[in-house]
Amino acid sequence: MYSASENRSMTMLIRKLESIATLSDEEHAAILGLPTRSRTLGPGQDIFRDGDRPSQCCLILEGWACRYKLLDEGRRQIFSFHIPGDIPDLQSLHLHTMDHSLGTLTEATMAFIPHENVRTLIQRFPRLGGVLWRDTLIDAAIFREWMVGMGRKSAYGRIAHLFCEMYLKLEAVGLAAEHRYPLPITQVELGDALGLSNVHVNRVLQEMRAKGLITLRSSTLIVHDWNELTRSSEFDPTYLHLAKTG
């Protein structure tokens, strides 16, 4: 479990971090040296729940996950979608009690890294600590952007915006290209993320299809008109703070 082959699981993490910062060779090597233990879960499984006090961080190697919170009467708010390379619960390093849950959307493989090892890594490479801090700050920037959508944009604009965002995030780690990507998310989940009912999500998607803006079938999204998608959602990628865009 701790061999060189296992370290290949760190590839996605390195790609992710290099999408938001630059790493020195030493930092690179230090990450590859992290001990991990990986596990695969089926779709719809919780990785940890609201109230848990995890002692390790969860790195997604394959599949999709989301963070969410449940309310009365079956209402749910999804905060974020996570893809390979993400560490959705990095915050648990400094916030010991989880205030929300993390679950898989698809079958997913995760690598768990003990907090202790992350702390040691940061002590030895403070600059790497800064990169991880930066990652959590980008996380927050994405929350703000979703707030703009939920507070001040139409359903159409919100959905279009999410499609833009996920494309850039996936592209940054090499999981999307040519305005096409896997989107293994149901319309109910889309609604729970954007504060909409599944029925309305469905109707907006049909409107987008009718305009020839997108194709969304068998969990694959194809964007036919990127400019129109960004325009109609007032999408400005600055908030993602990707390295290549500054």
Place this chain on the structure above:
Amino acid sequence: MYSASENRSMTMLIRKLESIATLSDEEHAAILGLPTRSRTLGPGQDIFRDGDRPSQCCLILEGWACRYKLLDEGRRQIFSFHIPGDIPDLQSLHLHTMDHSLGTLTEATMAFIPHENVRTLIQRFPRLGGVLWRDTLIDAAIFREWMVGMGRKSAYGRIAHLFCEMYLKLEAVGLAAEHRYPLPITQVELGDALGLSNVHVNRVLQEMRAKGLITLRSSTLIVHDWNELTRSSEFDPTYLHLAKTG
């Protein structure tokens, strides 16, 4: 500008940090030693704008501020309200381009601390870096909670929730007690924060007054029934990660 009297401006920061973590005597002293330059602005002034690349952090000493973003056609989304002790742009330490603006709500006095000095402080006291990181993570937790409101709660629940949140934040730094506090925010601003129109905010406030739940007059909020306020907004303070509640 750099004398002991000036250092008194750090009192609010220390109170704030002690509300979310514990500080050693050395850390305490190191904070007091930070060089600052303070400035007072009138209400409705921008401290920095979307797109800026600040080289210093802004600590609020007195008054209220908010972070926000403007959209087409005068739409605005407010992300957060800030009170004395807050460093609303701590993120600029690692995200160099601002993806939103920061402005005053009332007349406000701020202390500016060069990034360089914050970085040096963190190098000398890595644990203090962890506390600041924690602060930005709590910031993100609050965003998530607002997302729950905007996505899945009624206008009534959202407003009630905000009233609970601001009370605990103010109380934590000694600026509120006995379920009463200064709330120098207009109904338009409340609406821009919660994704509502000012008209609807007004109607919901009247409903709350009619129920005897609150009094809100001349920028002072009095909560007459705290239990009912928390119940109706499904308020659970865990997400604030205050030291005294764990």
Place this chain on the structure above:
DNA sequence: CGGACAATTGATCTACCTCAAAATTGGTGG
């Protein structure tokens, strides 16, 4: 006292919700 801003009211409208049923899709076992 006047001017600016904030709160309030009234009337009308609509984007999106809820409920419920039908159609489609994708996977599974025979």
Place this chain on the structure above:
DNA sequence: CCACCAATTTTGAGGTAGATCAATTGTCCG
């Protein structure tokens, strides 16, 4: 390869929370 099941998507009909627009009133302050 097909029949079947469960999950997902789609459609229809009707309802409502909250938006918009346009005054009017109240408040603060110089």
